[in-house]
Amino acid sequence: MKGLTDIPGIRVGHVSDFGALTGCTAILFEQGAVAGVDIRGSATGTEEIATLDPGHVTEQAHGILLAGGSAFGLEAASGVRRYLERRGVGYPTGAAKVPIVPAAILYDLGIGRADVRPTVAMGEAASSAATAEAVKEGCVGAGTGATVGKLFGMKQAMKSGLGSFTVSLPDGVLVASLVAVNAFGDVKDPATGKIVAGARRAADSREFAGTEDQMKRGTRGGSAISHTTLAVVATNARLNKVQASKLAQMAALGMARTIFPVNTMFDGDIVFGLSLGQKTADINTLGIAAAEAVAEAILRAVRMAKTMGGVPGLESE
Secondary structure, three states: OOHHHHOOOOEEEEEEEOOOOEEEEEEEEEEEEEEEEEEOOOOOOEEOHHHHOOOOOOOOEEEEEEEOOHHHHHHHHHHHHHHHHHOOOOEEOOOOEEOOOOEEEOOOOOOOOOOOOOOHHHHHHHHHOOEOOOOOOEOOHHHOOOEEOOOOOHHHOEEOOEEEEEEEOHHHOEEEEEEEEEOOOEEEOOOOOOEEEOOEOOOOOOOEOOHHHHHHOOOOOOOOOOOEEEEEEEEEEOOOHHHHHHHHHHHOHHHHHHEEOOOOOOOOOEEEEEEEEEEOOOHHHHHHHHHHHHHHHHHHHHHOOOOEOOEOOOOOO
16 A cells, blocks of 8 residues: 555655755645545644635645644645646636645744745645655655654654555545644554653653653643644545545544544644545545544654654664
8 A cells, every 4th residue: 555645646745854854745636636624733833724614615625735844834835836836737716727725734843943944945846746656654744853742842752754544445445644743742552552652751761751641640841832743634435525524523533542642732733634536435434444544644653753853763673
């Protein structure tokens, strides 16, 4: 399986700045996709989200941009729009075609360089690099500067990144995910209940502190708007806008199965749901598969993360 690009019509491209430890990921579907969204976090940074509302005049989106750089990174979405416009892709307005590209950012300014963020040029470059080949995972694109387990700050956090996973259903129906994991909390494996990556007891230790346990004992940490998990789920089944948002809502349960705590006031957690194709499938079954796909992608994101910026990762272990 290739991850999100298992869904016909989707291409994914990354641009990474490994010096500044930031980047962006362009997810393109030039023939259009019915799209929805679910927002659970309280520190989101987004644009063009209203286009995903069932009452909005636009019926389809043409791309999604995920980026680091906090609110500064949103400008990279303009690069995706420029790329798509050159290819004649967009919503027809009569005078011009306007590409519909919702975007969401995560906060990675606390690692690498805070004065370097994704730009219009980086968004355009990520689009130009987009391919239908297997999704590149780990510390790439929007996951370049991602970290997890930040109760005690970056000195006791762990490196994270970006993961992708596909669940197959009968009759050729697929549900695939792509997730950039920059959570305040710890990541646990649902199969064992054990922490895979998260806050450590000391800067020179690999012993996990257990963020939720520490918080229940009175430990306070973290800072507002400095975290976020960004997810995209897609299926080759036919959905309307309401169902695409339901797909995103159910997919968000994959975060709840793996991130502890999740959807905090510090996190800007968001899930985009996409429908490309004409296969028939039950939305509830699709939602079950979407939650599984997101959970597995989150585990892959931390397991494939390298040590960067002095923050330890798991890949070399």
